[in-house]
Amino acid sequence: MIEGIIINGAILGGIYALLAVGFTLIYGVSGVVNLAHGAFFMLGAFMFSAFGPLGVIPALILAPIFVGAIGSIVYRLTIHPILGDDVAIMVVTVSLALIFQQLILLRFGFSAHVAPLVEGWTIIGGVRVSYMKLLACALSLGLFFSLWIFITKSKIGKAMRAVSQDREAAMLMGVNTERLYMLTMAASAAFATLAGVFIASSLLAGQASAYMWLQPLFTSFAIVVLGGLGSIKGTLIGAFIIAYAEHLVANLAPQGGQIVAAVPIVIMVLIILIRPKGLFGKRIEME
Amino acid sequence: MHLLEVENLTKRFGGLTAVNEVSFHVDEGELVGIMGPNGAGKTTLFNLISGFLRPTSGTVKFKGENITGLAPHKIVNKGIARTFQIVRPFRHLPVIANVMVSLKSPRGARKIEWLKTDERKALDLLEDVGLSELMLEPAENVGHGDLKRLEMARALATEPDLLMLDEPFGGLNPLETDFLTKSILRMHLDESSRGIVIVEHKLYALMKIVERVIVLHQGEKIAEGKPEEIAKNKKVIEVYMGKEM
Amino acid sequence: MVATYVKRAYSSFAAHVFDVPPRLLALLLFILLLFCPLVKPGQSIQLILRDTFFFAMLAVSWDLLVGRTGQISLGHALFFGIGAYGTALLYQYLALPPWITIPIAILIGISVAPLIGLPCLRVKGPYLALVTMALPLILSAVIKYGPITHITGGEMGIGPLPPLIPTELFQRIGFSYRESLPLVELANYYLALVLLFVFSVVLYKIANSKTGMIFVSILDDELASKACGINVTRYKLMAFTISGLFATMTGAFYAHLVTIVNPWFLSLMHISFPTIIRTFLGGIGTIYGPLVGTHIYFILDRYVLEKMVQLPFLTYTQWTYTRLLIFAAIVIVLIIKWPRGIARFVTDKLQDLEEARDLDERGKWIWKTYKKKKME
Numbered sequence: 001m002i003e004g005i006i007i008n009g010a011i012l013g014g015i016y017a018l019l020a021v022g023f024t025l026i027y028g029v030s031g032v033v034n035l036a037h038g039a040f041f042m043l044g045a046f047m048f049s050a051f052g053p054l055g056v057i058p059a060l061i062l063a064p065i066f067v068g069a070i071g072s073i074v075y076r077l078t079i080h081p082i083l084g085d086d087v088a089i090m091v092v093t094v095s096l097a098l099i100f101q102q103l104i105l106l107r108f109g110f111s112a113h114v115a116p117l118v119e120g121w122t123i124i125g126g127v128r129v130s131y132m133k134l135l136a137c138a139l140s141l142g143l144f145f146s147l148w149i150f151i152t153k154s155k156i157g158k159a160m161r162a163v164s165q166d167r168e169a170a171m172l173m174g175v176n177t178e179r180l181y182m183l184t185m186a187a188s189a190a191f192a193t194l195a196g197v198f199i200a201s202s203l204l205a206g207q208a209s210a211y212m213w214l215q216p217l218f219t220s221f222a223i224v225v226l227g228g229l230g231s232i233k234g235t236l237i238g239a240f241i242i243a244y245a246e247h248l249v250a251n252l253a254p255q256g257g258q259i260v261a262a263v264p265i266v267i268m269v270l271i272i273l274i275r276p277k278g279l280f281g282k283r284i285e286m287e
Numbered sequence: 288m289h290l291l292e293v294e295n296l297t298k299r300f301g302g303l304t305a306v307n308e309v310s311f312h313v314d315e316g317e318l319v320g321i322m323g324p325n326g327a328g329k330t331t332l333f334n335l336i337s338g339f340l341r342p343t344s345g346t347v348k349f350k351g352e353n354i355t356g357l358a359p360h361k362i363v364n365k366g367i368a369r370t371f372q373i374v375r376p377f378r379h380l381p382v383i384a385n386v387m388v389s390l391k392s393p394r395g396a397r398k399i400e401w402l403k404t405d406e407r408k409a410l411d412l413l414e415d416v417g418l419s420e421l422m423l424e425p426a427e428n429v430g431h432g433d434l435k436r437l438e439m440a441r442a443l444a445t446e447p448d449l450l451m452l453d454e455p456f457g458g459l460n461p462l463e464t465d466f467l468t469k470s471i472l473r474m475h476l477d478e479s480s481r482g483i484v485i486v487e488h489k490l491y492a493l494m495k496i497v498e499r500v501i502v503l504h505q506g507e508k509i510a511e512g513k514p515e516e517i518a519k520n521k522k523v524i525e526v527y528m529g530k531e532m
Numbered sequence: 533m534v535a536t537y538v539k540r541a542y543s544s545f546a547a548h549v550f551d552v553p554p555r556l557l558a559l560l561l562f563i564l565l566l567f568c569p570l571v572k573p574g575q576s577i578q579l580i581l582r583d584t585f586f587f588a589m590l591a592v593s594w595d596l597l598v599g600r601t602g603q604i605s606l607g608h609a610l611f612f613g614i615g616a617y618g619t620a621l622l623y624q625y626l627a628l629p630p631w632i633t634i635p636i637a638i639l640i641g642i643s644v645a646p647l648i649g650l651p652c653l654r655v656k657g658p659y660l661a662l663v664t665m666a667l668p669l670i671l672s673a674v675i676k677y678g679p680i681t682h683i684t685g686g687e688m689g690i691g692p693l694p695p696l697i698p699t700e701l702f703q704r705i706g707f708s709y710r711e712s713l714p715l716v717e718l719a720n721y722y723l724a725l726v727l728l729f730v731f732s733v734v735l736y737k738i739a740n741s742k743t744g745m746i747f748v749s750i751l752d753d754e755l756a757s758k759a760c761g762i763n764v765t766r767y768k769l770m771a772f773t774i775s776g777l778f779a780t781m782t783g784a785f786y787a788h789l790v791t792i793v794n795p796w797f798l799s800l801m802h803i804s805f806p807t808i809i810r811t812f813l814g815g816i817g818t819i820y821g822p823l824v825g826t827h828i829y830f831i832l833d834r835y836v837l838e839k840m841v842q843l844p845f846l847t848y849t850q851w852t853y854t855r856l857l858i859f860a861a862i863v864i865v866l867i868i869k870w871p872r873g874i875a876r877f878v879t880d881k882l883q884d885l886e887e888a889r890d891l892d893e894r895g896k897w898i899w900k901t902y903k904k905k906k907m908e
Contacts, residue, residue, distance in 0.1 A: 027658075033661070047765070078864055078868060081868050082604075082867065085871055086658070087598070087604060087808070087812070087816070088867055088871050090606070090661065091805075091808055091809055091812055091863070092863075092864050092867055092868070095809075095860040095861075095863045095864045096860075096864065098856060098860040099860045099861060099864075102853045102856050102857035102860070105853045106853050106854065106857070128723050128887055140603075140749075221662055225662065229658075255677060259673065259677060260678050261673075262669070262670065262673045263667045265670060266666075266670065267663075268662060268663075269663055269666045269670070272659045272663050273651050273654075273655070273663070274664060276654075276655060276659050290592065297535075308574075327806065337759070339755065355619050355813075358758075359755075359758040359759060360758050360760075360762055360763045360764065363758075363759065363760065363761035368759070369759055371755075371759070375753045375756035376752075376753070376756070377748065377749045377753060378752050378753075379751070379752055379758075379817070380749065380752065383748075384748075387742070388745060388746060388762065389758050389760040389761060391761070422554045441760060442759070444758065444759050474700050479722070
């Protein structure tokens with residue numbers, strides 16, 4: 001069982017990193033707490049399922065592009081006008097999540113089947129692991145590190161970092177924040193999409209539910225708070241910690257299966273109360 | 288006993304030393320100026336004295352009592368008031384309410400009574416700085432020059448024994464600067480026991496009214512003395528090379 | 533003599549209320565609501581409005597915390613639920629009547645609020661939002677799945693609870709049971725309205741007192757507030773306590789209105805978020821804002837959307853889904869169009885219509901007495 005926890009925890013950690021990095025990205029760059037992040041996760045799984053008939057690879061490529069575009073457009077229409085009003089943004093993003101939920105319910109019903117990209121399984125360290133899980137983890141980590149490199153090296157990435165540190169200065173340097181935010185949102189939604197596909201196909205036995213946008217939201221919160229708002233390195237480490245915590249509780253705690261959903265929430269509260277800046281967050285001295 | 292005594296005050300932010308072993312004192316009734324180029328640590332010094340920052344080492348004594356590291360509101364209640372370099376009005380409150388927030392309401396008195404007293408006191412203060420006409424205007428509609436005066440009225444409302452002004456002349460036109468200079472001098476003469484410390488950039492305004500000047504540079508005190516002496520001090524001139532004198 | 537007294541009272545009242553648009557708006561609203569059951573009898577509207585009144589109180593209490601001191605709470609359902617479960621548990625184990633259990637539940641609320649507020653003080657902005665969101669979820673999970681489900685009733689909750697106004701009251705005067713039912717509902721309606729009125733006036737007084745002023749100063753600029761000698765921590769805690777206390781009260785009363793208590797009272801999606809939406813719709817940072825906003829919300833949700841003609845090409849289930857969708861979409865549009873709230877928008881317009889820079893009644897009074905004193 002221990003081997004199971006180690007292996008599966010690692011796999012989940014990789015996928016969680018992909019899920020959370022989208023959230024960190026949009027918050028770090030634009031300061032928007034996107035409560036619809038989980039909804040993109042959910043949308044992603046459903047869109048992948050919808051694009052299924054075109055073939056697995058095309059679906060895998062089209063789904064994030066589609067949802068990314070939606071994210072970008074929705075941002076421009078509903079969030080951009082109220083940037084700066086944090087509470088209004090929370091209300092609007094929750095309403096958006098509800099709209100997505102209802103749209104999916106109308107079009108697809110309660111759930112949809114998300115087919116795995118590859119079939120079959122293997123044995124690692126005495127644990128049976130499906131190829132889909134391995135692929136999901138590999139792709140997640142691959143994308144995560146690609147993003148990390150992109151942010152550190154590319155021009156757009158530098159613009160993102162500049163804006164996250166000092167928005168006005170960046171604007172003075174010629175960064176078009178409006179378009180940058182739209183791009184960031186698209187990327188954030190795209191990553192959430194893929195995380196949704198991966199988790200649905202490899203961990204939820206291929207089932208996606210229209211209501212499954214709240215839980216990934218909490219998980220993202222927990223990871224980002226644990227790792228430190230605005231730190232990509234923190235997101236990676238936080239993702240693995242949360243993934244392992246969930247597995248430990250699920251396997252070892254009484255009624256573990258039922259309370260595993262509460263694990264990220266409890267961790268998040270503890271971190272905020274004890275050490276709000278998380279592992280690698282930025283610190284503010286006075287105000 | 289000095290009104291304010293600062294001994295070896297130091298503040299380090301990680302690798303950066305913003306204030307380094309600064310010591311000085313202010314006596315009752317003195318009008319002291321602190322000057323120095325940008326980044327000299329003037330505002331940090333203010334923040335350390337008024338409790339908004341904790342010093343890395345050193346002490347601050349007020350009326351003989353050690354107030355180092357106390358919470359800001361406690362320091363205000365002990366009798367030190369400060370203004371901010373960039374005005375910080377309460378935007379949603381009308382001008383008169385901005386001042387009323389600072390007033391210490393007497394306890395136990397009938398509620399209606401002290402509300403009226405508060406309003407009267409606030410109006411008096413506003414008249415002193417020339418803002419009584421704007422009294423019901425929400426602070427967000429008030430212009431910068433008036434906000435600077437509001438800032439001062441608010442600080443005065445706490446009935447301080449030591450008033451610390453952080454760049455009070457910032458952003459004021461010559462007319463406003465003149466008015467403010469006269470106000471400060473009048474305050475200084477009226478309240479003979481109150482000490483005033485002014486941090487300022489605009490040296491010509493500062494030098495005209497203060498009795499003693501302390502010069503900071505890169506967190507350290509490099510000179511102290513009467514305005515005429517400081518104006519001739521070689522080190523100070525060097526540090527200010529290229530600036531107006 | 534009586535005439536002059538009445539005239540004076542009227543002119544003072546008129547000056548106090550008619551000259552000030554928000555108060556006028558609120559008064560009109562209350563008069564409207566007072567006569568509503570007589571003008572438009574029928575239980576459905578009464579029930580909707582009755583619920584509206586309670587959730588309006590909840591919204592106003594939330595606004596005190598968030599709109600006045602700026603501490604963003606996404607979990608006001610916590611207090612609502614504590615009030616509800618408090619009174620329910622007291623009834624279940626001590627068999628006490630509502631007029632005892634409700635005050636005790638309120639006392640529980642007063643004691644718990646600062647305990648929750650204390651750790652929340654050190655936490656700012658989005659972190660505070662997340663913690664406050666998480667707390668009711670955790671409590672809800674403990675109630676539903678924790679080791680104490682035999683006490684709390686788990687998902688099913690606790691009930692039935694004694695109603696606030698029992699039918700016996702009317703039956704004793706001579707009405708039959710069937711006749712009493714609508715009378716009880718009518719009585720509930722007016723009870724709720726009276727509570728709302730008293731509640732609003734009390735919170736209005738608090739908001740316009742020195743304490744309320746200090747709250748706003750904390751919202752505007754915490755540092756400057758400290759520089760004025762304000763113990764910000766103490767006042768934040770005070771806001772938390774007052775807000776929590778009133779929310780608890782609302783929960784306790786509502787529990788006896790619906791006579792059952794379950795985890796719904798702690799729900800994020802059904803209690804916490806709608807409260808935020810309602811306050812926002814009306815206008816955050818005011819008393820009339822949450823009041824008006826809650827009314828708009830309920831009328832929109834229960835009345836307009838209910839009566840809307842079901843689009844013919846949808847099945848019933850699809851129509852239920854669509855309704856929520858339309859509602860969420862309307863909320864988004866309203867918030868983008870009027871980020872400061874609809875009621876705020878209206879009162880701002882009304883204030884523009886008045887003479888610019890017209891000192892309001894209090895200002896005139898202050899100026900007059902001040903000048904008089906100066907002459908002396």
